[in-house]
Amino acid sequence: MSQRPDDHKNLLIAVALSMAVMLGWQVFYAGPQVKEQQERVQRDKAAQEQAQKATEGSPATPAAPSTALPGSKPAQPAITARSTGTRAEVLASSASARVPIETPSLTGSISLKGGLIDDLVLVNYRETVDPKSPNVVLFSPLGAPGAYFAEYGWQGAPGAQVALPDSETVWQAESGAKLTPATPVTLTWDNGQGLKFQRAVSIDENYMLKVVNTIENTTTGDIVLTPYARLYRFGTPHTSGYGTILHEGLIGVPGDAGLQEIPYASVLEDGGAKSFDGKTGGWLGITDKYWAATLIPDQKATYAASFRGQQGNATSQEVFWTDYQLGVQAIAAGATHTVDGHLYAGAKQVRLIESYEAELGIEKFELLIDWGWFYFITKPLYYVIDWLYGILGNFGLAILAVTVMVKAVFFPLANKSYESMAKMKKLQPQMEQLRERYKDDKAKQQQELMALYQKEKINPLAGCLPILVQIPVFFALYKVLFVSIDMRHAPFFGWIQDLSAADPTSIFNLFGLLPFAVPEALHIGAWPVIMGITMWVQMQLNPPQPDPIQQKIFSYMPLIFTFLLAAFPAGLVIYWAWNNILSIAQQWYISVKQGAEVHLIGNIRRTFAPLGRLVGLNKGESKSETKG
Incomplete structure (x- = not known):
């Protein structure tokens, strides 16, 4: 069977989009983590070497580190402060020399020694989704771990x-x-x-x-x-x-x-x-x-x-x-x-x-x-989600609602794309005839195909437009979920208690039914699985690719995206899955309206035919054995 030029174009675009997402993941997620880890290792190594040198050259009983800060030399602070106890111990040791702070949003104190604002705790935020977890600490006094003050x-x-x-x-x-x-x-x-x-x-x-x-x-x-x-x-x-x-x-x-x-x-x-x-x-x-x-x-x-x-040294941070x-x-x-x-x-x-x-x-x-470079998309998207949250009372529902709104905004473009795809399905017999007629003249074949597209007013690349439109919104929503504190610890329904964090479940322990922990790399949660299934179903609406290699690439794309999105915030995965469902409904409706064949049932039967034959074969063997 001859390979179709327009299929090659669609394949290249699909592969390019997939590679763009995977490259973006590498650049924005995996790469920075590796780089930060390397930098941290280098800093720790340098600190250890400095500590070793200081120990070799120091007297047997080193002097106690100073905790002095500058009063008259603001350009050169001392960095010899080290932790002298826990935060609670340091605060308790100076409790009598502190002025308490108490507001609806902050608690803490001001140190009379130095007049430092060095003790602030956020009343309305906790470390984890557990309501009994400690409140988030912002400022800590000198001598406590992670001292931070004004x-x-x-x-x-x-x-x-x-x-x-x-x-x-x-x-x-x-x-x-x-x-x-x-x-x-x-x-x-x-x-x-x-x-x-x-x-x-x-x-x-x-x-x-x-x-x-x-x-x-x-x-x-x-x-x-x-x-x-x-x-x-x-x-x-x-x-x-x-x-x-x-x-x-x-x-x-x-x-x-x-x-x-x-x-x-x-x-x-x-x-x-x-x-x-x-x-x-x-x-x-x-x-x-x-x-x-x-x-x-x-x-x-x-x-x-x-x-x-x-930099720190043997006696300092x-x-x-x-x-x-x-x-x-x-x-x-x-x-x-x-x-x-x-x-x-x-x-x-x-x-x-x-x-x-x-x-x-x-x-x-x-x-x-x-808000990033694309603040002109990210910030308005935040306001829309925040407005919807005020109406619906749940950020997860707000994300679902904003997905519908985005679909509505781009409905004319998506409609045109799906209509073009539906027309192409109807023209498949004529396209195959042209390929067969000019199979030895690729230039003429391409010329005739383009003439057919122009006659029927079809854009062969129109099927990729919905994906191209979706990608900027996808990354903008990712940014909103990532930077907005409103999404932190915001629950959805069921097991999703934090839309800004990844789905905590994993298919490898049957989403928590089996009593063992799953390594972080294998956390493929329920929502990423739902997203992958809906993406696969959406692809089954189209006729199978004639080239086996193309068909395999398209078949593996939902699996690849499932693994890629598993570590993304749950709110983003929910958006993608819901968007897929809306796209399936829209594409099905337009295909039926245009009189084009919907290939979903046929593709599903074709995909699972080997399993059906295997079950049928086993039944036949059982009957044969019983009869014998």
């Missing part, structure tokens, strides 16, 4: 002998002070040299803190100081490993310099730090997948900013920090000077972040959420 201070002029508050300074607060949305807190410290410092901290019901630093100069001379704010993070945190899809690390918009995204590993490299001077507006911070902390200077003030990191320094402030004798700033510390909620951008005039604060 510091505000003043830098003196070079050579000036002025006592300024630093990390060892013990601030004073009113007895019984508690930071709530209704009760701001004011910390005070007197340097004993005529300078009185105040730090007023207020907080809203969500995740925004306002920090107002005030200096009263009661001396007889002018004082020159430089205010700064800094965000520290000790130790490299665990990341999701999807570096090419989602940024985790240092981030910010320092004025007109635009969005800056620096991964943890990159900022530790030589030349990885970034500095900016003379900037106005914007913000600086450190982001995780779902949580972030950002320093927000006065949007009208000019400042210098930096993103930095420093690596440390990451971002900071800003305002211009030099001259405080006249008898005058009082005030500097305002904000600190955002919490969940990356889309509408909340947008509201802060509008209310406080924070330049491009919305970029804290990584």
Whole structure:
């Protein structure tokens, strides 16, 4: 049987699309994970070598590591802080020198030692879907594992002998002070040299803190100081490993310099730090997948900013920090000077972040959420899903509904494609006659086939258009499911308790019926299986390919996609399966309407014919044996 040119084109397109998805998986998922693992191994190896060298050259009894942080040298932090106990132990040891924080969204405390905002826990988010699991911890104090906190201070002029508050300074607060949305807190410290410092901290019901630093100069001379704010993070945190899809690390918009995204590993490299001077507006911070902390200077003030990191050694952890320094402030004798700033510390909620951008005039604060290059598709898709969720009350149902809406938007295009496919089915006898007539003249055969397509107004590539349309929406929805905190721990029905995570079941233990765990690589859940079946059924609507190799490739595509999508978020797999079902119904309807043959039943019988013959043969043998 001769091979058909148009089938070859469709085959090449189908294979190209399959390879694109597999390549995308490699680039966006497998590759970053491997790279991150390699980088982590290299960092650990380097740290071990440094530790070994330090041990060989150190005295028998090494000095206790220092935990000092800079007060007057904000550009060069000490990185000798190591964990001295659990987070609970460190907080308990300083409980009497802390001002509690209590809001509907955050709990924690401010350390009077250093005036650090270093203890924040998210009230409305837990580590896992288990309602009894611990709440998500954002900030932790120095000495605890993964120390993470914000510091505000003043830098003196070079050579000036002025006592300024630093990390060892013990601030004073009113007895019984508690930071709530209704009760701001004011910390005070007197340097004993005529300078009185105040730090007023207020907080809203969500995740925004306002920090107002005030200096009263009661001396007889002018004082020159430089205010700064800094965000520290000790130790490299665990990341999701999807570096090419989602940024985790240092981030910010320092004025007109635009969005800056620096991964943890990159900022530790030589030349990885970034500095900016003379900037106005914007913000600086450190982001995780779902949580972030950002320093927000006065949007009208000019400042210098930096993103930095420093490797650890035998007595320290690596440390990451971002900071800003305002211009030099001259405080006249008898005058009082005030500097305002904000600190955002919490969940990356889309509408909340947008509201802060509008209310406080924070330049491009919305970029804290990584919508990707195709934000013009991703962000509107999020809003549609969020709107549908408000109506339906379930994000899974919202995904099903948005699939119907996408189908409706592209219905004319898909309709035209399926109609073209249906017409091609009806023309199969004429096409075969042309191939047979010009089997020795491929150029003439192709010319006659194209003339037939033009006469009947058929596009031989139209069958691929629905797939081409579906792919951008697929990746946009993937991005929404991946970056949006609204999808985190959002349940569907049955066993799907988190639409942002992969289907937890596996076909290899009969979806949990057999009492043994399945390796991660073999987690092929129920929804990926449903997706694969619906994809296979959709392919059976078309006539079988005349070329056996083509037919095998098309036959294995549903299996390949089942394995590929098994590790994708369950919400995405549900979308794909539901989209397949709608496509089956639409294609069937148009085929019947056009009078074209629907090959589904025939293809299914043909596929399972060997099994039927095997069963029939066994029955025949049984009857023969009984008769004998």
